[in-house]
Structures are given as structure tokens and as C-alpha cells.
């Protein structure tokens with residue numbers, strides 16, 4: 001037997017209906033916010049992620065699936081969605097399209113990580129990118145969109161944390177202060193953070209190592225270092241969230257750690273799903289498009305992990321409706337009846353009714369069992385009487401209620417009795 005690669009997962013029908021539901025709500029909510037879908041390639045030139053994710057990050061340093069293709073180009077499977085969208089935005093001249101461009105994607109992502117609950121090597125993100133606006137309104141709307149989506153799914157127990165990491169100007173000052181503070185404790189930081197100290201000191205703030213957490217507890221607070229412009233922006237985001245009735249906590253330890261990330265950053269975190277509790281993370285990245293050779297186009301976005309979202313939905317017992325329930329199963333009793341059943345289910349399907357019949361030459365009892373297993377709402381039996389009369393007895397499985405319906409009226413009957 002050949003197994004699937006470590007960190008990947010087969011999605012069987014018993015679970016895929018949940019994904020379909022989440023994706024449906026995602027698309028519907030996006031539509032309400034006038035956010036359009038963008039699909040970018042599953043793989044890109046490695047350069048895209050070196051620029052778009054950044055060389056100081058865990059993703060680029062150790063998590064990417066990078067290989068040379070047969071033409072000896074360095075190719076990388078997308079570890080996240082933003083870089084590809086930024087590349088596409090510039091390449092397709094989307095800055096000439098009406099701004100802001102509000103885009104969403106649902107995509108596989110690939111990261112070479114140690115698989116555990118909520119951490120896979122192929123996982124899936126639902127994300128949005130709003131490109132072209134630098135107003136606090138857009139930040140607040142991105143957050144509000146995520147919140148609305150969670151609400152529509154009946155997700156409970158997510159805490160929203162927000163922060164501002166300032167702009168190039170004020171962050172430089174903060175980094176100096178932070179490094180001055182950390183310098184005395186350098187020996188006690190984890191190996192990774194010692195590396196981060198020079199390249200990316202902000203990242204030390206959200207290290208998960210207990211010792212590092214203790215050390216940064218009393219570190220200078222980035223919010224005390226914001227310049228006037230960044231302060232006004234952050235206050236405006238807060239004001240709009242308050243207006244919209246979105247609850248949040250301020251956590252000045254949240255960072256996105258890349259040079260081109262600016263101002264607002266945020267996370268939705270769950271206490272219910274173990275160590276991998278961050279379901280959604282996002283922020284403003286006013287310098288990103290420039291990295292791809294575009295003009296300065298401000299942007300903000302977020303991505304959420306669909307696997308973690310599902311873990312959360314399961315842990316709080318949200319029941320996800322199965323939108324694919326078979327509406328009617330037609331059970332033929334003999335050879336002639338099979339032909340009729342074959343024709344009838346096809347007619348039902350063309351009329352927009354989900355219908356199934358026997359494929360296995362099962363007897364009538366076994367057919368009922370099967371219909372029950374697949375969750376058919378109705379079962380209709382065709383025997384020689386039914387063939388002669390052109391009518392069929394239809395049983396509603398849940399209630400046992402029976403109706404006699406003309407062969408020609410079956411589609412209508414099922415549609416009229418839809419829940």
C-alpha cells in the first residue's frame with residue numbers, strides 16, 4: 001500500500017461537505033462586501049516568495065517546497081497567498097483598474113513543517129487582499145469582513161487582537177529601543193530569536209518559547225513609539241471597529257515582522273484548539289507592491305487556515321449542513337423496472353432534483369438500506385403495478401408518510417416538498 005505523503009490529508013465525502021459549506025459562505029460573504037475572486041498559480045518562481053514573504057521569515061528560511069524544474073528554473077509551491085496576488089497585481093496592470101481592488105482566494109498552501117493538530121504540509125487558506133487604499137476604513141473593513149464571515153458560520157470563542165507596528169519611520173526608532181532592551185538578555189533568548197535579533201528583532205515579540213515570552217514581557221511597547229500619522233490611523237481603526245460593534249483586545253506583541261508590513265496587524269485566536277490557536281492573521285503591507293516593481297500601492301489583507309477553522313467548528317459543536325443530500329432514491333423491483341428507473345432518475349436530474357437508483361442489482365430490502373445510508377429524503381419503489389399504472393408510491397424516509405405520484409409529476413412533487 002502506498003500512503004499519502006506526511007502532512008497531507010485525503011478529504012472524503014463524509015468531510016468534504018463541510019468544506020463546501022465553508023467555501024459557500026466564504027463566497028457569499030465576499031460577494032456582500034464586493035470582494036472578487038482571484039486565482040493565481042499553485043507554483044511560482046521562487047523569487048516571488050523571496051520578495052513577497054521575505055528572507056527573514058520562517059517560511060522562506062525553512063518551510064518552502066522549492067525545486068528545480070526540468071528547465072532548471074527554481075520553482076516553489078505557494079506557501080501562502082499574498083505574494084502571488086501581489087505579483088499578479090503588478091503583472092496584469094491591476095493598478096490601472098478601479099481601486100481599491102478587493103480580492104479573495106481559496107487555495108492550497110504548502111509548507112514543510114512538523115505535522116501536528118492544526119499544522120499540515122498541505123493546508124488551505126481563505127484570504128483577502130484589498131489593494132489601493134491606505135485609509136483606516138479599509139483596515140476596519142478587512143477585520144469586519146473576517147468577523148462577519150465567522151458570525152455567518154456561527155463561530156464562537158474567537159478573540160480578535162489588534163496592534164499597530166507603525167511605519168518605516170517610527171518602527172526604526174522602536175527597533176533601536178527594543179534591541180537596547182534585549183541586548184542584556186541576548187544569552188537567554190532561544191537560538192532562533194538570537195538570529196532574529198539582527199535581522200528581524202520585532203519577530204522576537206511573538207516567539208512562542210516560554211523563556212523568550214518572559215523576557216519580552218517588559219520590553220518597550222511599540223504603541224508608545226508610533227508617529228502621529230500612525231497613531232491617528234490606529235485610533236481611526238479602533239473607532240470604526242467600535243462603531244461596528246466589533247470587540248477586540250489590543251496586544252502590542254502581535255507583529256507581522258516584515259519590512260513592508262505597516263501599521264495595522266491583527267489576529268483571531270481560539271483557546272479551543274490547542275497550541276495552533278491562531279485561525280486568522282492579517283495586516284497592512286503598504287510596501288509590498290513596490291517589491292514587485294509596481295508603484296507604491298498600499299494594501300491590507302488576511303488569511304485564515306480552513307483546517308483550523310474546522311477544528312474550531314468541531315470543538316464547539318457547530319453542526320454544518322450537508323448541502324448535497326440525495327433527494328430521492330428510485331428502487332426498481334425487476335429488469336423492466338430498472339430501465340424505467342434509469343430513465344426517471346435522468347429526467348429528475350435534468351429537472352434539478354438530486355436522484356439516485358440501483359447500480360448493484362440489489363434486492364428491494366437492500367436498496368432501502370442503501371437509500372437510508374446515503375440519507376435520501378424520499379424513496380420511490382417501481383414494481384410491475386407501478387409500471388402498468390404510470391404511478392409510483394413515494395415514501396418520506398423520516399416520517400414514513402406515503403404519497404402516490406404520477407411518473408410525470410415526480411420532479412414537481414420533490415420540489416414542493418423540499419425543506
Ligand code: ATP
Pocket residue numbers: 080111113118119120121122123124125276278279280281282303304305306307308
Ligand atoms: P503559525 O504561527 O501557527 O505558524 P503563521 O504565522 O505561520 O501561523 P500565517 O502565515 O499568518 O500563519 O498563515 C495564516 C493562517 O494559515 C494561520 O493563522 C493558520 O490558520 C493557517 N496556517 C498556517 N500554517 C499552517 C499549517 N502548516 N497548517 C495548517 N494551517 C496553517
Ligand code: MG
Pocket residue numbers: 058
Ligand atoms: Mg508558521
